[in-house]
Amino acid sequence: MPRAPRVSPRVKVVVRRAEPDDFEAFWRTFKGESVYSGTLQEPLPSREAWRKRLAEPVEGDYLLVACINGEVVGNAGLHQSSKRPRRAHAMWVGMTVREDLQGKGVGTALMQALVDLADGWLNVFRLELTVFVDNKRAIALYRKFGFEIEGTHKAYALRAGEYVDAHFMARIRPKRLRV
Numbered sequence: 001m002p003r004a005p006r007v008s009p010r011v012k013v014v015v016r017r018a019e020p021d022d023f024e025a026f027w028r029t030f031k032g033e034s035v036y037s038g039t040l041q042e043p044l045p046s047r048e049a050w051r052k053r054l055a056e057p058v059e060g061d062y063l064l065v066a067c068i069n070g071e072v073v074g075n076a077g078l079h080q081s082s083k084r085p086r087r088a089h090a091m092w093v094g095m096t097v098r099e100d101l102q103g104k105g106v107g108t109a110l111m112q113a114l115v116d117l118a119d120g121w122l123n124v125f126r127l128e129l130t131v132f133v134d135n136k137r138a139i140a141l142y143r144k145f146g147f148e149i150e151g152t153h154k155a156y157a158l159r160a161g162e163y164v165d166a167h168f169m170a171r172i173r174p175k176r177l178r179v
Contacts, residue, residue: 013109018063018075023050025065025072032099037159038135039096062122064113066097066106073098076110078118081128090126091118095138107141115145119173127171130156132164139167147171 018026027050030036036043057063058079066074074097081090093114097106118124131138133152147169155163 012068013073013106014067015064015109015113016067018054018057018065020051020055022065022072022075023047023054026050026054026075029072029075029096029098034099034102035096038132038138039094040130040157041096062114062117064110064117066110068101068106073101074106074110076114078114078122078124078127089124090128091122091124093127093129103137107138108144111141111145115171125173127173129169130166131169132157132159132166134164139169142169142171145171146174 024047027045027047030041030045030050033043035041036045054063060080062078064076065072066076074095076093076095079092079094081087081092093111095107095110095114097110115127118127127147129142129147130153131142139149148171149167150170151168153166153168156166157164
């Protein structure tokens with residue numbers, strides 16, 4: 001695993017759109033057990049799978065990366081909830097942060113960028129996500145951005161041989177006053 005970049009109050013996390021050449025960083029991120037076990041991604045991803053995903057993105061999805069000193073250290077995305085017009089107002093959120101940088105502000109930078117994109121540019125009214133009930137750090141992050149638990153899925157996914165529950169969380173865009 002690469003050495004973690006130094007993170008201090010002076011180091012800025014830069015968020016940008018993901019590029020096809022970022023596939024190696026995605027692959028490295030998802031090699032971390034705390035990363036893939038916190039998502040629905042399978043362990044031991046291949047480089048080729050990530051290369052293909054970034055080279056041929058799904059139309060309507062928005063993939064972002066977080067960089068520290070030019071190095072990709074996390075990623076996040078907004079994904080269409082449905083192709084049906086009656087669900088056009090909603091998008092799913094997915095996010096990962098490299099194992100050695102979790103809890104250092106990278107997730108906050110990514111979530112702020114997603115919320116700004118959804119609210120200010122895409123007219124998304126509802127953001128949705130699932131999070132395993134034992135991922136307290138992620139749940140706290142999502143709550144900070146206005147997500148609320150709407151329900152709990154029992155035995156939602158298999159993780160390391162056990163079925164794990166997951167919360168379904170959503171954020172309804174707050175009303176803004178324009179002057």
